[in-house]
Amino acid sequence: MLQTVIIGAGVMGVSIARQLNHKGRQIHIIDRSTPRMNASYAAGGMLGAQNEFFEDTPLYRLAMMSRVMMPDTAERLNKETQMDIELQTHGLIKVATAPQYVADVKKQFAFLSQQDHAIYELSPAQLHERFPQCDVHSCAAFKIHDDGQINANLYTQALIQSAIKRPHIHLHLHTEVIQITQTGTHYHIATSRGSFEADELIIAAGAWSGTLLQQLGIELPTQPVKGDVKLIESDYTGLKETIFNMNGCYIVPKKPNRFLIGATSEIDNWSTHNNEANLHWLDVESFNMIPALQQHRVIKTWTGIRPITPSGIPIMGAIQPNLYVSTGHYRNGILLSPIVGELMAQLIDGDTLAEQQLKPFSPLN
């Protein structure tokens, strides 16, 4: 029986585990489960396949495919776990509320509207109605219909619940990987709760992946990008679509009467504490977009650590015999997880077509 070890029970590790062929394989997912030391539970849940891209790239294509897969993923998870991951499909408005971002909005609109004729620019009247505080002469916005959103926290929990229902998947929480060593093409993983022998090892440890790989003498650095996030409750009922400001602040309407406001981006910051100045920035920018949200009750604030690579492009694929990595999905790991789970699992199972599709992201590039 093949022993497969996955380090990381975030959306990447668990999505891969769910898709791996179970015949003749025992899968162990290991996670230290330290609060706030991950990204998947912290995310805004936007499925921003169009929101995040300005040009046609291999990653954009994967994102578009993954967005299509999410409704089916949500349905399957619901069947398997009875958990509703709150998929919403009201679209997203991309906006520049300050003149210095208007050119970027126009540029992105020019790219996206070539491929999707349903995307439209907001007229001055529509801009004024949606963003009453903006000077319509120095703002710009467009509406994307198909960028939906989910509840990322529930999604991560549902993925885990569905994984552990499979008899060949074993989840080891509160288990920290301390040391990885290699003998030939086998791996020995020493943890805070005993050790594991792996015929196949998959590193899906988010921003910590690079440090773990260093233990094997492999230089594939990953960095953290800390984000502060805030969840509020408001009686305001005038917003169904997500609003994403080119300056990075977004408002994602959640059920019931809630609004997730995110997110700051601080590279090389491992802190798990909210920064008051960052939370203030979220307030100022979100109220500038939707003044009605000034009347609200704060439900909670939190932080998360996004994984990024020096090039900004995720790394996914085989590094050497029986060693694989999937990380660096930065702001798009929730969106990308259905397609990455499928392709990485196929690649590990020897599918050359999947290997071809993941080639632009190979750690060997």
Ligand SMILES: Cc1cc2nc3c(=O)[nH]c(=O)nc-3n(C[C@H](O)[C@H](O)[C@H](O)COP(=O)(O)OP(=O)(O)OC[C@H]3O[C@@H](n4cnc5c(N)ncnc54)[C@H](O)[C@@H]3O)c2cc1C
């Ligand atoms: C504030 C914020 C907002 C975001 N918004 C969105 C969004 O709207 N849409 C979107 O698509 N994406 C979004 N993202 C990005 C997305 O959350 C990430 O890209 C994705 O969750 C990364 O998943 P992962 O499984 O690679 O990493 P993680 O979720 O970080 O999981 C890695 C796991 O590895 C474990 N681990 C690390 N080291 C060890 C060790 N030594 N031993 C044991 N376990 C270890 C950690 O405990 C962790 O659980 C957001 C992220 C943040 C922080």
